[in-house]
Amino acid sequence: MTSYHHQQNDETPIIHRTADYQPPRSWRTWLIGHPLTTADASHQTIGKAIGLAVFASDALSSTAYATQEIMFILAAAGTAAFSNVFPISIAIVVLLVIVSVSYEQIIHAYPGGGGAYIVARDNLGEVPAQVAGAALLTDYILTVAVSISSGVAQLVSAFPALFDYRVWIAVVLVFFIMIINLRGVKESGAAFAIPSYFFIVMMYLTVGIGLFRYATGSLGAVIDPPEMEALRGMAAITPFLILHAFSSGTAALTGIEAISNGITAFKEPRSRNAGITLIWMASILATLFMGISFLAGKIHAIPAESETVISQLARTVLGGQNVLYLAVIAATTVILIMACNTSFAGFPRLSALLAIDGFLPRQLAFRGSRLVYSRGIGALALIASGLVLLFNASVTGLIPLYAIGVFMSFTLSQAGMSKRWWKIGHLQPGAEVKERGSVLRYERAWQLKMIINGFGAVCTAVVMMIFAVTKFTDGAWVVLILIPVMVVTFSGIHRHYKHVATQLSLENYGAPPRVQRHRVLLLVSGVHCGSLKALRYALDLSPDVTAVHVSIDAEEAKHLQDKWETWGEGVRLILLDSPYRLMIEPLLEYIEEVIQQRQPNELITIVVPQFVARHWYHGILHAQTAFYLRLVLLFKPDVVVTDVPYLVD
């Protein structure tokens, strides 16, 4: 029921009232569930177990290909070079630990979420923050396009009959995942938890059995390994080759930042829950990745387009293409598709933060009926499907665009944290300083933390630059153009909002003079009950009424004139002859003239009789000039437009 709450006040009566509007059941209810009230927000948070499923699928899916990426580069120097796979993997895990520790600190320092964007904003300034935001948003979009396209590619290689429909399958999948995400973070987490945990279990099983068989000496080499491509095995093992392999392997790190953007999705105490989830995720990622890299070396796996390293490992460890093997392959396919769900969790939250700061349209900060940022989710689905269509669901076309953004954000977030330690080191012990997104408190050993974050920033910057250079001509240049363009757009939007706020501000608002004259123009298309109702309204507004009729037919105008003399209550009528049979342009010209003749403090109101039919489709049978005219007048700042409806029923 409607509840009222009257507030006692000296001057202005202010009434609080809760709308008892109940959203009706509709196809939307069926599709995304019952609307939730704002007060339900705390029930829509997730725990650590679901959080891991929502935010980790992207990072964990990279274990499916990171080892192979290292081996593809090393293959240039022949199979002997594969002895470097495990050492390189250890180095990547070290970088993973540095980046994870850094994000762990970010999660506790910035409990409102936002990751690299907020860290950069509060420590490095607006432009680095916008760069971080642009880089991450780009990366989230690409993650969706790449993971869906690669998942569909696997599906199509299993069912070649679907090849012609691959693009549409990909688009449908994107919208399917969009809808699940529109149902709310809790429901999408529950839906995606099972495949995520299934993947984790299957991978641990494979790695565990593999290590056990290695320890017991029963693990042999791959039977019938795929052939390496002929041209490989010619190069020497140079430091550059090792570095290149290292940077390719850092694909394992993508997705690690997602939790820091989505802290607000977690149950209270949310920083603690998010932090623990991050530690879990990093631990699973590190152990699986190291285990796979180690075993891949031992079984002499061969990187090839025709069979993945994971497949070789699984059939060697599990003893052939049995049920367990098929389960591993299925779990891998599903997790590759689900990697995109992390983007659906991260993109809307990040774009809402940018929107609240005025860098993106404010509507992106609006929470939909299920309390998720539904417009951000929709925007992500639309842009990603657009990319899928543009690149014809080809993974190779999209891959080069990928991963630069995320390393740019790693670099900025760690550089920002370095700066933050420096600021903390220069505080008095025990002092507290409030910033926009966090509170600074003195800590000991800040120098060490600053150096670790600084080293991490340098490492990730180097990886980013290797990516940019090695993949520049493959398409990475697109990202390097896109990010500046996005930053410029963000700034433009920000300027607009600031400008509007200044213009509308009441700072210098003096008491304006009261309206002194009120001139009313009444548009008349014919003399009938409807226009006479509008005439009465116009006369109620002001005695200064002018009726205007656009005449395209002299006979009709004569008829109208006769009727007006009877019914027009003596109001002045202007017949505008329109030789070119146009209705709107002559009216606008006349209105423009009236505006120019305006006196100081004179108000001009245009009264438009609006025909309202019983059924919307009757609208087709009427010219709707009033409607078009109003659309045009809407953007005229000098006149007030009033619709006086008349119903026919």
Add this chain to the structure above:
Amino acid sequence: MTSYHHQQNDETPIIHRTADYQPPRSWRTWLIGHPLTTADASHQTIGKAIGLAVFASDALSSTAYATQEIMFILAAAGTAAFSNVFPISIAIVVLLVIVSVSYEQIIHAYPGGGGAYIVARDNLGEVPAQVAGAALLTDYILTVAVSISSGVAQLVSAFPALFDYRVWIAVVLVFFIMIINLRGVKESGAAFAIPSYFFIVMMYLTVGIGLFRYATGSLGAVIDPPEMEALRGMAAITPFLILHAFSSGTAALTGIEAISNGITAFKEPRSRNAGITLIWMASILATLFMGISFLAGKIHAIPAESETVISQLARTVLGGQNVLYLAVIAATTVILIMACNTSFAGFPRLSALLAIDGFLPRQLAFRGSRLVYSRGIGALALIASGLVLLFNASVTGLIPLYAIGVFMSFTLSQAGMSKRWWKIGHLQPGAEVKERGSVLRYERAWQLKMIINGFGAVCTAVVMMIFAVTKFTDGAWVVLILIPVMVVTFSGIHRHYKHVATQLSLENYGAPPRVQRHRVLLLVSGVHCGSLKALRYALDLSPDVTAVHVSIDAEEAKHLQDKWETWGEGVRLILLDSPYRLMIEPLLEYIEEVIQQRQPNELITIVVPQFVARHWYHGILHAQTAFYLRLVLLFKPDVVVTDVPYLVD
């Protein structure tokens, strides 16, 4: 310059004013030419020579296939049956003469145009008139689809590489012809005159040389005639076969009615000019058709899918596949495409007549910038392209739908004329009776004229029924369903217009009571210069103002409340808490409540502050709630909506 013309009047000042609005040059000017003033109408009429090109292309193009259609049916009884081709053609020409004489009379009796529709309306009643209108409109649409599709089919058989694009070529051709027609009847006539006359000349040349060579005995049989299909030649020559061949040959008559619909396109004296053009057209059609049928028999032409009879005739008469032969084939292809131009002349005029009578949306009676019924032209192009797309530009799919409509209109127009002679016969000699579309004067020998028209009606009715029966399962049933559906739609539209006219009529309009109370609701999204401008306007309307704010964020609502206490001029503020974060629905619910509490003669006005940005694209950055709300309120008959704009610049 603007000219004023004040009218002396006792009470009401009425000012005549000619808008000096000059339509700007734009892409429209480039596409369809400069706008014409209504006063230019008399310059936009056409003479007999151009009129023949505009209105005759459909009828003349049928000489390209009518003989062949007769032969296709007779082929069932073997080549011996072809001796009946010429006698059947003579019978068809007799029918052509009857129908033409009837239309000649219609043109003089109904100088306002409209053909079968007007004749049926004034003599047979509303339902037959609507049937005639529906039948003709259907036929015009089909003519466009069929002629364009068959033209493209010829083009594609010459350039097979274009086959995959045939549907789009057809659609582009439809819109090309649409644009030429939008340029005005005079310009389209000039554009189409050259190919029309080229076709006429080439055909007379072929028939003339053919007859000359026949007379001098130098005309042989076709060399290498195409083979007849194997299964043919088994049936006997029954009266039914002859009748069937006759009805197929009556395809020659389609298009004969076009001039009667378009009399108003002709220069004054328009009935006379239109009548002479009709006589020309019928004469050319009759002579060419008879000549072709005669010669086809003499050269032993064979009907076949692989080569048309016209092609066989041309190469036999002209002595091989030389330049003249190619010119005949090219002229035939072009006239087949141009046949659709007759529909572009007839359809818009007929639909405008139906619109004026209130059977179609009134907008169809609007004459565009070039004084043609541009909306009818556009509608025809859209519907015909839709058909082309639906039938994949296939002629065989469309042909069965074709020609029933035109024979239905022949039957109705001749039955109507019969009835008219009967009415005339029962007048006093010398008496004159005015009807809506014509004047009745006594004439002698009315009995004979009545019998001729009655006989014509019976003949065309028989042909129509043969069409309907023989082609029923091929798709003619579509037309037989479509025409009744259209008639029902016409009646529905008519009822709606009549109802609106009654409702708005001032017949029983008493002097209504003046407005006694005026309640104003002011929608407030925030307290700023813009909403305060709207508040001042609201207070100017009435002292009874209530401000309403939908609150989706408690903090923001508190902030607004504080500001309202300072700036709200003591106006009552209602804070509507929206637990589901909806803006529009809670407002509508509240407005509904206010409407229900309304006192007698109380007026409710909703004042909506409208943000107006300097550039339209800034609109993307604002929620536009006001805009959506107004769209919804537009269809509420009980409230007046007032937009108070505020500009940010």
